Amino acid sequence: MTTLIFIIPLYILSWFCAKFCLKDPLLREKSELPAKYWQIDGLRFFLAFSVFLSHAFIIREYVMTGHWALTDDQVATFLGQGGVSLFFIITAFLFWDKAIRQPLKFDAVEFFIGRIRRLAPAYLVVAVPFVILSLIQIPSFSSLSIIKDIFQTLSLGYFGAVTIGVAHLSPAYIGVFWTLFYEWKFYFFLPILYILLRFKNALTLTASLASLVLLASSIFDNGLSEDWPFISLFASGILSATIYNSKYFEEVRCNQYLVGAIFIGSILFHIFSAENYYGSSHPALFLITFLALLKIGKTSVIGRVFLSAPNILLGSASYSLYVAHGFIISAVSILFYSLFGAFSDVIFYIFCICSTCLVSFLTIALYRYIELPYAFRKPFP
Numbered sequence: 090m091t092t093l094i095f096i097i098p099l100y101i102l103s104w105f106c107a108k109f110c111l112k113d114p115l116l117r118e119k120s121e122l123p124a125k126y127w128q129i130d131g132l133r134f135f136l137a138f139s140v141f142l143s144h145a146f147i148i149r150e151y152v153m154t155g156h157w158a159l160t161d162d163q164v165a166t167f168l169g170q171g172g173v174s175l176f177f178i179i180t181a182f183l184f185w186d187k188a189i190r191q192p193l194k195f196d197a198v199e200f201f202i203g204r205i206r207r208l209a210p211a212y213l214v215v216a217v218p219f220v221i222l223s224l225i226q227i228p229s230f231s232s233l234s235i236i237k238d239i240f241q242t243l244s245l246g247y248f249g250a251v252t253i254g255v256a257h258l259s260p261a262y263i264g265v266f267w268t269l270f271y272e273w274k275f276y277f278f279l280p281i282l283y284i285l286l287r288f289k290n291a292l293t294l295t296a297s298l299a300s301l302v303l304l305a306s307s308i309f310d311n312g313l314s315e316d317w318p319f320i321s322l323f324a325s326g327i328l329s330a331t332i333y334n335s336k337y338f339e340e341v342r343c344n345q346y347l348v349g350a351i352f353i354g355s356i357l358f359h360i361f362s363a364e365n366y367y368g369s370s371h372p373a374l375f376l377i378t379f380l381a382l383l384k385i386g387k388t389s390v391i392g393r394v395f396l397s398a399p400n401i402l403l404g405s406a407s408y409s410l411y412v413a414h415g416f417i418i419s420a421v422s423i424l425f426y427s428l429f430g431a432f433s434d435v436i437f438y439i440f441c442i443c444s445t446c447l448v449s450f451l452t453i454a455l456y457r458y459i460e461l462p463y464a465f466r467k468p469f470p
Contacts, residue, residue, distance in 0.1 A: 092164035095143055098447045107399035119405055120218040120398040128382050129179055131395025134403035136172040141414040141448055143169030148418055152426045166360035167360045174322050178379050181326025189334050192286040208245050210463040211409045218243055223253035237344055247273045265415045271319045292331050299328035303373045321372035329379050352381040406456035413452050416442045
């Protein structure tokens, strides 16, 4: 609970940073666009920012010990793993929801070109400097293994996160981009899901298969392989999209106080119920969290928070925030360590405040000047 009190002002500080950035007309326009799934747009900021905060706790120990590992703080662990888990669910939900609504409109070539265009700009802004800084510190980089590492590093996460022999840089890169490896696996599985839609009772079939995956995850803990926890999270997203598109979900009318209590309560339950949120029954429990989110109304307290312009802006920039925050806080942590040595609680909180401001402003700038013109092809005003 102490950690929750510690971090809540940092979310608010990031919100005010985004509010300052809304003076830009293009960003203000993007924050005012109506969104079909505004709850998801609002949630994305909290997820990406939570991953950043989790890495801030980890990097506090890393700069002093040289070991990149989870801390003993259960809240910090949930911020990272819970945020990533819900990101996987959102990915599966959005793509499967679109497939259900447009089952015959899938062009594989156009889809993968679109994915590359979406992921590449912000990714390369981070990956290219990582490669350059790594090569500077390697005496000789003519070997085939180094060339292979460079190729894999620039592959938009398709091969996972790869080290290039520089220990103090690698965690900032690996701690973020490993998730894209599983995103690509889902992208390549998506055409199979479109094929399933051609069969009779396809939604019942896919919902049953997704439910079996979640059941197996609950029974066998980490499932049948090391990838099983992430397969379960994608299954949770597919099942949630299937439920969302059913007539029964639309007909359900819930009191907004009850929906808010379920949403907040499920998050608190996750935080204090385990130390590892990948595997076991958590993908199934995250399903409940996500379905409650989709029932939140615009006029509720949570709905008004999600619909605020700064929150929508930060949610739109969440990919930039996610991919870039590792390098930003790495640089800030090195500076703080050189100035103050060991991170006391006071120094660490000042580090978090400075990092929050830098991460907020720089990632919004990355979204504004890289993602919008190159990923979304939005002309500058």
